[in-house]
Amino acid sequence: MHELAITQSLVELALDEAERAGAATIIGVRATVGHMCGIVPESMLIYFAELTRGTMAEGATLHLEVVRTVARCSACLKVFEPECVPWLCPDCAGRRLAILQGEELRLESIEVDFDNGGGNDGADGSETDPQG
Numbered sequence: 001m002h003e004l005a006i007t008q009s010l011v012e013l014a015l016d017e018a019e020r021a022g023a024a025t026i027i028g029v030r031a032t033v034g035h036m037c038g039i040v041p042e043s044m045l046i047y048f049a050e051l052t053r054g055t056m057a058e059g060a061t062l063h064l065e066v067v068r069t070v071a072r073c074s075a076c077l078k079v080f081e082p083e084c085v086p087w088l089c090p091d092c093a094g095r096r097l098a099i100l101q102g103e104e105l106r107l108e109s110i111e112v113d114f115d116n117g118g119g120n121d122g123a124d125g126s127e128t129d130p131q132g
């Protein structure tokens with residue numbers, strides 16, 4: 001279930017970015033996801049295909065990279081790798097954590113096509129950076 005929620009956010013982010021860029025279609029989506037709570041990348045690929053059906057991202061390729069998640073407790077400053085939500089500090093059970101690496105979800109870039117007519121002029125899309 002967790003993968004569905006994450007994938008949904010990812011699709012919304014990607015569609016938002018593509019719309020802002022004035023793109024016609026999304027060809028590929030590149031994202032990193034924190035390795036936590038047993039995220040199964042294969043499930044996200046399936047959800048992605050379902051959630052993008054009927055949108056400008058239909059048929060887009062999802063490039064997913066799973067990265068290690070590292071968090072630091074704001075109370076006792078312990079650095080650890082959280083496993084499951086809700087995240088708690090293993091030392092003091094604090095809930096205020098700073099994610100140092102491997103956020104739950106990060107949209108790295110999207111590959112879009114501005115040509116809606118399927119022309120063949122060699123322009124095969126471009127990358128946009130959502131972190132601008």
Ligand SMILES: [Zn+2]
Nearest residue numbers: 073076089092
């Ligand atoms: Zn702590």
